[in-house]
Amino acid sequence: MAKLLIFMTLVSLLPLLSCSFSSENPTDRRILVLLDDFAIKSSHSIFFKSLQTQGFELDFKLADDPKLTLQRYGQYLYDGMILFSPTIERFGGVLDLAAILDFVDSGHDLIVSADASASDLIRDIATECGVEFDEDPAAMVIDHTSYAVSETEGDHTLIASDDFIQSDAILGKKIMEAPVLFQGVGHTLNPANGLVLKVLSASPSAFSANPKSKLSTPPSLTGSAISLVSVVQARNNARILISGSLSLFSNRLLRSGVQKAGSSIRLERSGNEQFVTELSKWVFHERGHLKAVNVRHHKVGETDEPAIYRINDVVEYSVEMYEWSGTSWVPYIADDVQMQFYMMSPYVLKTLSTDQKGHYFSSFKVPDVYGVFQFKVEYNRLGYTSLSLSKQIPVRPFKHNEYERFITTAFPYYGASFSTMAGFFIFTIVYLYNK
Incomplete structure (x- = not known):
């Protein structure tokens, strides 16, 4: 009983001991x-x-x-x-x-x-x-x-x-x-x-x-x-x-x-x-202090963020930006926030639209170049904290079974092939049966 009492006393003192020894x-x-x-x-x-x-x-x-x-x-x-x-x-x-x-x-x-x-x-x-x-x-x-x-x-x-x-x-x-x-x-x-x-x-x-x-x-x-x-x-x-x-x-x-x-x-x-x-x-950062949250990207019409994109996909990018007012975070409203789709150099540069509530967004078509790209936002404005956001994403070409069966732009070549075969057939008939 005495040992139990001592144990319970030590347990009750643990919070005090942790406070006294904490930095x-x-x-x-x-x-x-x-x-x-x-x-x-x-x-x-x-x-x-x-x-x-x-x-x-x-x-x-x-x-x-x-x-x-x-x-x-x-x-x-x-x-x-x-x-x-x-x-x-x-x-x-x-x-x-x-x-x-x-x-x-x-x-x-x-x-x-x-x-x-x-x-x-x-x-x-x-x-x-x-x-x-x-x-x-x-x-x-x-x-x-x-x-x-x-x-x-x-x-x-x-x-x-x-x-x-x-x-x-x-x-x-x-x-x-x-x-x-x-x-x-x-x-x-x-x-x-x-x-x-x-x-x-x-x-x-x-x-x-x-x-x-x-x-x-x-x-x-x-x-x-x-x-x-x-x-x-x-x-x-x-x-x-x-x-x-x-x-x-x-x-x-x-x-x-x-x-x-x-x-x-x-x-x-x-x-x-x-x-x-x-x-x-x-x-002391009571003014001009920005933060960015909920950086997202996905295909238009979808909500999940994929692990890879395909060339020519239509992608939507969005981010939320807030400014510290001294007491709380309020939506930051500006018309000069830009996003880059970047690989060695910017392939896409878009000025983000805003709903005037801190939400910035834009959509674009992935360029016809495959490799490892980055979504980048480098925001530097006089008097405000700078924001540097980046997300890496690979872009792949079409798979062999993803191309269209008949490509519209190739119709002249299709026509040339069939016309050649038809001409050869007619030439053969004329050659064989003409005295």
Whole structure:
């Protein structure tokens, strides 16, 4: 009896034991925020509050915390990371440049913010993402034409920019009504990297230089080539935001009024809050995130997916596409989704029709070529996650007993054969019986 009681007690404790020894499962909405100083948590509280309102759980830590780690038992603890530590020379714990790049390569999202005092470590992270900050460590973006009007004239490093990327997927459908205040360092995009995009650009009159010294040589970065804020969507759909200004996210600029030089209109609120809120939604896949389900193909008139097709079969292809709205999956509606029937090169290219409910479909005739084909959908649209769908299927020729008994196009040959036989018969009769 005592042994039975002990056994039942152990069984009742098994759930507790399994919980106590199981690893901490990372949530899909947990973000690690690395700071130079915990004061940034207060000075940028509005931005952090907007993320928490969206449902994200923020874990604030100092960038040099000796216990920093991104993984536990081989599993990532966070879905995204925010680096608000521009001056950090070396991360704490096991975190380093390679660990951050592996984090992104694993499909996780990243926000990197620099300023005029950005360290080599932050610059190296940006370089690996396709962004080059100005080599001069004291350089800032200066604009004597599009600066923000203030009570003190200043050095025109606080600029008001309204040159936004034209993409509803990235910045939302609501129009940016006010310029964004920016004070920091500019950068350029690596022309060899086709994945990085300018989100906020400087005006044609801007340049990058040290505001505390006179220019002795022409600045290396000038005009609209200067990017203030850029984004990257990797091939694995991980998203990265790179800003040259930490103050862009600060309460001071989010709540500041703005008046652009040359304009008599002063707006009560800058566009910073709307800009960083909408941009953070995109970075953390709250917008512009697509998925494809129920990829199917079959012969017209049938429902089962065959293992092989025959040349000249009429085939129907269909797929369902949905977009994440922030709370649920809704049908994705577009008119530019294309399907390829591919073998070495596309033999068939069809634009898919849609029922406006996320269902895309089309039918086509299998080409008169046999081999191993693929149904392929390569969907890449600005601001949206890329979709790459493929299904392999062999195509065979007609079997010997599948050809028509009499081919219509061969009737002239049939006629020639029978007319030859008839002519030979008549010739024989005439030859034999004619004296």
